[in-house]
Amino acid sequence: MKSCGIIAEYNPFHKGHQYQIEEAKKKTSADVMIVVMSGNFLQRGEPAIVDKWKRAEMALASGADIVIELPVAFSVQPADYFAKGGVALLQEMRCDVLSFGTESGTAEEFQQFAADWLKNEEQIEAAFQQFKNNGGTYSEQMQQAAESVLSKHSLDLQLPNTILGLAYAKENSRYRHPMLLEPIQRLGAGYHEKQLQKTSFQSATAIRKQLLEQQISGQISNVDKQALKAAVPAKVFNILVDSQLVDWNAFWPFLKYQLIVQSEEQLRQTYQMNEGIEYRLKEFVTQAENFEHFVELVKTKRYTWVRLQRLFTYVLLQFTKDIADEALDGPKAIRVLGFSAAGQQYLSQIKKSVSIPIISRLHQKNKDLWEIDIQAGKIYQLATGEVTKEQDFHRLPLRKVEA
Structure with a gap:
């Protein structure tokens, strides 16, 4: 069976x-579409915005054949580590082709650029250090470093x-047998677009914003409701509104x-807690009126909104440097x-050739393989209020009901 893999977040799934x-x-x-x-x-x-099971259900209802979870250690990361985890799992799944969305570029251009990058990786990293404190964003600095080499x-x-x-x-190029690439x-709408546009292909950012505003206000206009309905598959819309x-x-x-309760020394053990930022967090945490206000108080040119959100997730999950x-x-x-x-047929076909365990049900004997993510699931439940329904233990894989 020929397989094609996609690495995604689906936050939420849209058209x-x-x-x-x-x-x-x-x-x-x-023959099989695999989603990490x-x-x-x-x-x-x-x-x-909704948990992994609901988002997996959305994907299965919309063309995916297998959905596997990217561990949280890789999912809350900049592009390189995010890719490392996703590509590793697709390689384990014996995937033939890796597909991804892009604003520009052909498979040949991505392959050539990746080969050139890996060949000159040390020089690019050295160049990046020179641009690191020039006031630009990470992507601007990396673009400058790459273009200089x-x-x-x-x-x-x-x-x-x-x-x-x-x-x-x-990451794919590092493997002895890399997958073929298929950019789409x-x-x-643009990736960062915050308002719903007159198009069937909306940004996930705009969809989330509209949904959260609706939840806060308790109502939605007919115009916005129709825009949301047009942006996501019908089953996804029903899951989201419920x-x-x-x-x-x-x-x-x-x-x-x-x-508040962790000391500066304890906070310093948190992954990516560097440059004395823990003192700034302790200083402003009791002054902030809400989460957005806290980020505005703490952020700097070096500690951007996204970098802080990742750091706060590590604090929340107690994801330390040692872990x-x-x-x-x-x-x-x-x-x-x-x-x-x-x-299911594909999983049966490859199960003897994978080098790491395939988990379809978590229990006491295999929980050590998924310990960080089990804790992350329990913490996520604190916000949803669904304390009677575990995110991991005793949850069997969803089975797509064939039409």
Whole structure:
């Protein structure tokens, strides 16, 4: 069976994601579409708007055949580590093709750029250190570093999906048998667009903003309701409107508690807690009126909003430097969240060739393989209020009901 893999967050799943799955399947003639999906905490340091099971259900209903979970150690990371975890899992799944959305670039351009990058990695890193404190964003600095070392290229490293695509291509190139690449051109609204547009392909950012505003106000206009309905598949819309939605505000009391009770020395053990930022956190935590106010008080040119959100997630999860050193070696297991009939057949086909365990059900004997994510799931439940329904223990993979 030919397989095509996608690394995603689906926060939430929308018609742009559905288009990507359909196009990737058509272009690669894949029998099975495998999605490696972030769990309950995401790359930009945010909690998912709905939990991993609901997002896996959305993906299965919209063309995915297998959904496996990207461990939180990799899911709350900049592009390179995010790609490391996702590509490692697709390699374990014996995936033939890696597909990703991008604003620009062909498979050949990504492959060539990745090869040039890896060949000149030390020089690029040295150049990056020179640009590091010039006041630009990380992506601007990395673009400058790459352009100072590599020959001219057409990939724009300031575009978010292109950055991720390059990270996937670089990581994929490290393997003895790399997957083929299949970029899919991104359509519709921009990645960071905060307002719903007159298009079927909306940004996840705009959809989340609209949904959360609706939850706060308790109402939604007919115009906005129709725009949301047009932006997501029908089943996804029904899941979203019936769910308790989550954002950082729901975790603010828990983060505030952690920052107050932990000493500076304890906070320094947190992964990515560097440069004395712990003193700034302790100084402002009791002054902040809410989460957004806290971030505004703390952020600097070096500590951007996204970097702080990731740091706060590490504090919330008590993800320390020692834990990170071990966890970031690579995924310890393949955690299956759901599958179709074709997906189940594919899992049976590859199960003897994988080098790490496939987990379809967590229990006392295998819990050590998923310990960090089990804790992350319990913390996520604090915000949803669904204390009677575990995120991990005793949860069997979802089975797609075939039409």
